[in-house]
Amino acid sequence: MSKKITNNNDQGSQTSAPLEEAAVTPAQHTETLIESDVRLRPLLKPAGIIFLCSLAISFFVAQTVNPVWVEQKTVFQVYESSNGSLVYTYKGEEVAFTADTVPYAQAELNQQSLDQLVGEPTTRQQWVTEVVSNAGEESVQYAQLEAKYHLGIWSLLPAVLTIALCVLTREPLTALLGGVAVGAFMLGRFDLTGDVLIPSLASPGTASVLLLYLWLLGGLLGIWSKTGAAQAFADYMTKHFVRGPRSAKVVTWCLGVFFFQGGTISTVLVGTTVRPLADRENVSHEEMAYIVDSTASPIASILAFNAWPAYVQALIYVPGVAFLATEADRISFFFKSVPFSFYSIFAVLGTLLLSLGITRFAGGGIRRAQQRAAATGELDAPDATPLAAEELQTSKVPAGYASHVSEFLIPIILIIGTAITTFALTGSPNVHWGFGFALLTAACIALFKGMKLGELVEGLGDGLKGVVVASVILMLAITIGAISKDVGGGLFLVEMLGERIPFWTLPVCLQLLTMAAAFSTGSSWGTYAIVFPLAMPLAWAVAVNQGVSNPELFMTICFVTVLNGSVYGDQCSPISDTTILSSMTTGCDLMDHVKTQLVPATIASAIAAVLWTATVYWFA
Known part of the structure; x- marks a missing residue:
């Protein structure tokens, strides 16, 4: 039997080619797993040594290192x-x-x-x-x-260890647990269950995340799998809008721009919506995760009609600076800075170019993933471990149940409508309400159309099982981010900068600093809370002391380097919630997503750095 790849209108110059459809036998699958294990085994020993050394260092730090207040x-x-x-x-x-x-x-x-x-x-x-x-x-x-x-240089240990273990073992769960343990011991919290995990689970932020992404999202995905709603949506989009991989990616990009609330909201909505049609069109999971992730926070900092300006403005007041004097002035300052958000602009533009089939700036990893999916139909690398579980990858529609695209669209419309309405009324989108209404509506439609209650509950159970591992990883990522903040990782990076630098180098220094801080903590907003209160007074002092001719422009560039640098670090960090959710909702291996996204994101960041430096040097 052979499978033929057709030359769709939007696939560029790709030619038709018959490919042998090789069925994978259990023996071959076992052989692949053994080969993957053999490749991984040499890395486990250094990973174990690094963890044990870090554990010893954490005890040493807890006993001997005095905190710097x-x-x-x-x-x-x-x-x-x-x-x-x-x-x-x-x-x-x-x-x-x-x-x-x-x-x-x-x-x-x-x-x-x-x-x-x-x-x-x-x-x-x-x-x-x-x-x-x-x-x-x-x-x-x-x-x-x-x-x-x-705690000085030791403040970076939990985040650096977690990232190193992620890279070496490709196993985020154990890497995060290792980072949590080391960070907790540095803080003298030796009861991991009572002092760390239970308080983290009991915090409103973590409970909110688990409620949304485990119960509500998992339940909704499970019902869609049981009713065949996602597959019906893929069929509908394929028939009316999508003609191949290119148009599937363009639809994804457009939805990413449309859901400009940013962060976890965008990644969940876009990833959940587009995955069925992208899988149908053989779009690699690495490409999808990159597009979903890079049209989340970057677009939110450009189309900033969301909660970002209200949050950030409270952090950027500088005494004696007239254009930052009042809340209205600071919000206006935020919007005036948008044209200079070069990283965010290039990040969104990069995903558009990829969607249109232009891969020159996408990096070798993305290109190889694209070629693999086109040639073999394999959406993941051979040794990948996707975060999306098998329960959510196939439809299990009961016999006699007629799936319809409305079962997918109505819940999505409810999610978007509720988010927009609550944002207009309260200034903050209530996504929990949206997903709650969507879940209840999807269940009622299924029951009304004749699905048995037992079948519906089975679908809910499959959905919860399908996201439980990703939800645990997400909870641990939140925990390691909080621990990194507690030990002062971001604060130490800011203090390292100092004040004796030429004014035209300050924007890039702030960019690199915030990139490192956000990458280490997995949080852009957490980095803002640490860096902005220190960076903005520093920028003003440099502008005054070095006689900058256009201090407002100089402050604007310094502001957007912190804003955009944090977005880059958050977006590329394997312990970031948006990175994990982008992988989970698109079915991508977490570290494959991190490695393939790092190249185009770094290219966009480098171009932005050049433009920021040139702007300050010639015009400030």
Whole structure:
């Protein structure tokens, strides 16, 4: 029997070629697994040695290394509400201001006090007031001081170990567990269950992630697998819109741009929606994961009609800088910086070029994956371990049940509609509601069309089993990110920068710094909270001290290098939630996605670095 690859209109110059369809026998499959194990075995010994050495170092650090305490200041615009009480805005929500304040000079947590500190501060958080002068007018500024610390170069150990183990073993679960253990021991938390994992599971953030991606997403995918809804959608799109791999990728890119809320929202919606039709058209999972991931956070920082400006503006206040004086000024500053978000622009443009069949900037890994899928129909590399489980890769439609595309489209419309409506009403999209409505609606439609309750529950169970491993990896990624933050990895990287550098090199220094911090912690927003309060005052001081002729442009470029550098680091990190979810929803091996995406993302980052440096050197 032979399989023929047809020359579709959107496949460029690809010619028809008969290929022998080789059925894989159990013996051949076993042989492949043995060969993969043989290739991996030489790497396990150094991985074990590295882990044991890191474990020993973590005990040494816990016993002997003293923390370096650093002041972190976040300025808030406190104002009087309609009922006369003091409030401030945090992450788009109005919060009552009821804290006691002290003058900044008398604060226990200002840097001068922390430098003289012996032991630990008696409090980790403190509200302060300062009298600041803006355009000759004095006003009272409210700020929250936090006492953060790092452990020097050792602060990077948990993240570096996790990434090294991921690369060596290609097994993210054990790599993350190893990083969590080492980080916890450095902090003196020797009961991993009671001191680390249970508190992490009990945190609202982790519980929210597990609810969304384990129960709601897993259940919805399971129902779609049982009803054949995803396959019906693939059939419909193939018949009306998709004519081959190229158009399947263009549809994916368009959806990525359309879902511009960014981050986990975009990756889940786009990956879940397009995978059936992409698989039908033999698009490699590496290509799909790259397109989904690179049209998530990058597009959110360009089409910033989302929660990003409201969150970031609270972190970039600099005393005495008129164009950052008020919340409205800072949000306006964010939007004015969009044309200079060169990395995000090139990242999105790179995925468009790939979708159109232009692979010059995609890297060898992407090109090999594309050629493999076109020639053999294999969507994953031979030694890949996809995060999507077998339960979600095939439809198990009961006999006599008629699948329809509406069973896929109605839940998707509910998810999008709920997210947009709640964003318009509250300023933040409630994705949990959207997925909850979608899951309930998909179940009701299936029951109404005659599916038995037992069959529906079986589909739900398959869905939960299909995402449980990826959800555990996601939970551990959140845990290692929190531990990296606790040991001060990002804070140490920022302190390494120093202030004695030529002004035109500062943007690229900030870019490299935030790339490393976000890659190490797997979080762009977490990196913003660490870097922005330090980078923006530093940029202003450099602009003033070195006589920069256009300080606002200089500050804008420094701002977008932190914004974009964090997006790059988050996007490329194997411990990032968006990286893991992009792999999970597209069915890609996590480390295959990381390695193939790293090349085009780095090319986009390098081009952006050149443009930022040139802009500052010639125009600032």
